[in-house]
Amino acid sequence: MTHDTRHDDTFVLGGQALESRLFIGTGKYGTDALIPAVADASGSQVITVALRRVDLGNPKGNVLAHIPAHMRLLPNTSGARTVDEAVRIARLARAAGCGDWIKIEIISDSRYLLPDGYATARATEILAAEGFTVLPYMNPDLYVARDLENAGAAAIMPLGAPIGTNRGLRTREMIGILIEEMSLPIVVDAGIGKPSEACDAMEMGAAACLVNTAIASAGDPVAMARAFGEAVRAGRRAFLARAGRVLDGRAEASSPLTGFLGGQA
Amino acid sequence: MTIVVNGHEVACEDGVTLLVLLGRQGLDPRTVVVERNGTIVKAEAFGDMGLEQGDTLEILHFVGGG
Numbered sequence: 001m002t003h004d005t006r007h008d009d010t011f012v013l014g015g016q017a018l019e020s021r022l023f024i025g026t027g028k029y030g031t032d033a034l035i036p037a038v039a040d041a042s043g044s045q046v047i048t049v050a051l052r053r054v055d056l057g058n059p060k061g062n063v064l065a066h067i068p069a070h071m072r073l074l075p076n077t078s079g080a081r082t083v084d085e086a087v088r089i090a091r092l093a094r095a096a097g098c099g100d101w102i103k104i105e106i107i108s109d110s111r112y113l114l115p116d117g118y119a120t121a122r123a124t125e126i127l128a129a130e131g132f133t134v135l136p137y138m139n140p141d142l143y144v145a146r147d148l149e150n151a152g153a154a155a156i157m158p159l160g161a162p163i164g165t166n167r168g169l170r171t172r173e174m175i176g177i178l179i180e181e182m183s184l185p186i187v188v189d190a191g192i193g194k195p196s197e198a199c200d201a202m203e204m205g206a207a208a209c210l211v212n213t214a215i216a217s218a219g220d221p222v223a224m225a226r227a228f229g230e231a232v233r234a235g236r237r238a239f240l241a242r243a244g245r246v247l248d249g250r251a252e253a254s255s256p257l258t259g260f261l262g263g264q265a
Numbered sequence: 266m267t268i269v270v271n272g273h274e275v276a277c278e279d280g281v282t283l284l285v286l287l288g289r290q291g292l293d294p295r296t297v298v299v300e301r302n303g304t305i306v307k308a309e310a311f312g313d314m315g316l317e318q319g320d321t322l323e324i325l326h327f328v329g330g331g
Contacts, residue, residue, distance in 0.1 A: 025329070026330060027331040028329065029329060032329060035329075050330025051298070051327055052325060052326070053324065054292060054297060054325060056270065056290055064296065065296075092300065093298075093327075096298035098327070212331030
């Protein structure tokens with residue numbers, strides 16, 4: 001990991017101290033061989049993977065071979081449409097030796113891929129009780145957020161925009177409410193398309209951002225991974241620095257208003 | 266005997282172990298996770314698990330995802 005993507009403070013999640021607040025994904029890369037360079041450039045320490053049936057006709061392509069050993073794996077339950085399917089996938093992922101972190105995705109809406117809040121809360125309750133560190137993907141709704149906290153989530157992952165769209169922080173106001181009202185860490189997931197948007201989320205007080213498509217679909221994914229690492233770092237530093245006040249209706253000079261050249265003494 | 270692997274019928278001899286079956290499919294047992302008849306099989310049990318007529322196996326591995 002490069003030192004310039006480390007942050008001024010540490011994010012402790014599921015008992016692990018994280019120096020980087022950027023989480024990355026492994027989907028949609030033209031070749032998985034890009035993943036080590038992307039991971040290194042991003043500075044990220046958390047990376048998502050999905051669990052699927054082996055294609056018996058072509059039994060290759062295990063993505064784990066491309067993931068740096070120091071990274072924390074965050075398997076997702078993508079493909080799950082019900083509580084039972086998500087719980088089943090989570091248990092399989094843990095049995096595969098990938099640790100006990102799980103990103104819950106329960107989606108039965110195939111057009112916008114929006115998460116089912118009620119089912120997600122039920123799966124969170126079951127898996128948290130089994131000792132998983134549960135990170136549920138969710139719509140940024142305060143009541144769903146509270147249900148997820150009560151169910152034992154370690155953090156919540158509100159969407160900025162629908163998955164894979166690169167449309168940015170369309171839910172910005174609602175994410176701001178979650179940051180304000182919830183004590184759980186907020187990890188903005190889905191929809192972030194540009195580093196400036198990740199930076200914005202971090203400036204608002206998000207604990208971390210998860211970015212997959214924006215990096216994987218960039219013309220130069222490695223350079224974009226570095227840009228996201230820097231943007232998330234900058235946003236976090238700005239949040240900690242506390243932004244100055246906003247002045248409306250008039251200007252306020254930044255330079256002294258006295259001692260002009262040729263003026264009176 | 267016949268078993269069902271990831272939805273496909275596979276013919277094999279009686280008593281073949283899960284470990285042998287994985288090898289025949291070209292799979293590294295360290296990279297997969299297996300459900301047999303809906304129950305997760307621990308990796309250390311692959312070599313001792315004799316398969317039976319009608320068994321249904323789900324063999325999964327990790328792929329790219331967000």
